[in-house]
Amino acid sequence: MKDFLKNRKTRKLKKEARLHLKDVRKILKKHGNKIDEHELNMISAEIDDLEEVIQSSDDPSQLEKRCMNFLYKTDKVLKPYKKSTLREYAEAIITAVILALLIRTFIVQAFKIPTGSMQPTLHGAQYYGMGDRILVNKFIYGAKSPTGIMFTDIKLPYFQLPAVRQPQRGDIVVFTTEGIALLDEDEQKKDFIKRLVGLPGDRIEIIGLRRENLFAPSPKTGKVHRIHNPVKIFEPDGAIYIQGECQETGEFLKAGPINKDEGVILLNGETLKDPDVFTRIPYLNEGQFGMRNKSIIVPDNSYYVLGDNSPSSKDSRFWGFVPESNLRGKSFMIYFPFTRFRLVR
Secondary structure, X not given: OHHHHHHHHHHHHHHHXXXXXXXXXXXXXXXXXXXXXXXXXXXXXXXXXHHHHHXXXXXXXXXXXXXXXXXHHHHHHHHHHOOOHHHHHHHHHHHHHHHHHHHHHHOEEEEEOOOOOOOOOOOOHHHHOOOOEEEEEOOOOOOEOOOEOOOOOOEOOOOEXXXXXXXXXXXXXXXXXXXXXXXXXXXXXXXXXXXXXXOOOOXXXXXXXXXXXXXXXXXOOOOEEEOEEEEEEEOOOOOEEEEEEOOOOOOEEEEEEEOOOOOEEEEOOEEOOOOOHHHHOOOEOOOXXXXXXXXXXXXXOEEEEEOOOHHHOOOHHHHOOEEHHHEEEEEEEEEEOHHHOEEOO
């Protein structure tokens, strides 16, 4: 046991000695031309002596003594050229901040879901008190550089990295609302999250439900209540219902049966079924760009997006299309709360 502890201490001292040598060589490389030749020769001799002890000795007391002597002699010469503790901490903090900003801008960024527009896929703080925290892939569509420095009018050179792939139907995307004219002023320059439905050139039509179909009778109260966070329920006999939460009673109620052709999206005249998430979401006819019997063509370099919680989502049905340049990234994971930890699809 004594030999084990001795060997462990020896290894630790040799590691520290090598770090001292590295630090001294680094200072000499940067400031050696400012140091007197006699002092340089003395430091060089001390480096050789310490290296020899590291190679030849396994005596911890000798190593410790030699390290202390090395530090004492070199510090007398090199102290003016060493960084202060404050400077070292400042450089470490600045480096960490720059690295974090680069990761946030070009690789991955965390977002909090504030509303229920994407339920049941993503939970919003509006209903659950603590909205899902998600991670968004910033580089998949080609990360964009900031256009300016926050809280200032200083502009920065703009560039965009190459995309890994183009946005695909069914992606849950985060985008900025800047420049979307039909949005209210207080919703400009915010980040929204929706599911991508229409690609450039697609012809989209919603054969949607009516809001009166989203009310269901409650066995508990005997009254009809509005249901929230609706999802489609496919019964074994083929009947389709809309199930949702009644906030007044806490029950889950079913409305229906409904026509199987209602609450669906038509893509170029065919029911949208790929990816299959679109078969599970009931959509409502609402807004200027989501009326029944009205198809819309997605313009070039733009996308049509909808919330999974159609009755509570203000999306492309109301304000139109998302310019490609507004895309921030693709959501791929819920990381908090831990009970909700999962990949997002």
